[in-house]
Amino acid sequence: MAMLLNRRKKQAAVFKIFSFYNSKVNRKVPRYQRKVFRKFGFHVYHVKDENFSHGDFLNHICRNVKDTRYLIFFDIDCVPVSRKWFSALMEDLQQPDTIVGAAQTANHLRDGKNLYVGPFFLAISTDYLARLNYPDMTMTEDMDAAQNLTETIRREGGQVRFWWPTQVEEEKWDLYHPEHKRFGLGTTYNGMVYHAFLSRFDLADRFLVRCRALMNYRYFLGIRFQWPFDKRAS
Secondary structure: OHHHHHHHHHHHHHEEEEEEEOOOOOOHHHHHHHHHHHHOOOOEEEEEOOOOOHHHHHHHHHHHOOOOOEEEEEOOOEEEOOOOHHHHHHHHHOOOOEEEEEEEOOOOOHHHOOOEEEEEEEEEEHHHHHHOOOOOOOOOOOOOOOHHHHHHHHHOOOEEEEEOEEEEEEEEEEOOOOOOOEEEEEEEEOOOEEEOOOHHHOOOHHHHHHHHHHOOOOEEOOEEOOOOOOOOOO
16 A cells, blocks of 8 residues: 555656546546556546536646646546557657647637647646646637647747547547548547547446456446457357
């Protein structure tokens, strides 16, 4: 137990991972997200609030959590799927004045031509946020939640390091990029981070399926199956 506490203290000193949800989310979703992070050796701080919008949550954490070097945000239905995710993220974050995260467009704004780092997977240093004077993360008539952060960094001459879709289970939205054209429900970014999307509306099955697979569960939606490495498999 002492070793576990020390490891968490070390993690908190360098980075903290935050995720936000409310009562609209299936109660299994945060539980499974926590299990997946634990499997990969990380602790995720959950914030449940019925009054916060997504932007309110981001503002609150960015402006008040100052006892760590980096802030990392995951949507409640977003998880790592590779052990390499953290080292890759930290490598990107070593570049000065940088925001790192998943590429997103808000298709309902500006004809969708508004590429920015989506709040469902986003990382930035607390020092850089302070120097930027904590750009407002709330949604406006012209911008989605957290979009203003990317746009502020561009105006200030900072760097934007996108993680791009590498696999999409159900294409749904345009990304407006010459190479990476689409994203949607169940999108994996850089082969290392998975986002189910829409679980905030209690559409949780897709996310729970992926988490169960990552956890090597033997029971899948109530139906037993055998993994390929199961010695008892025929």
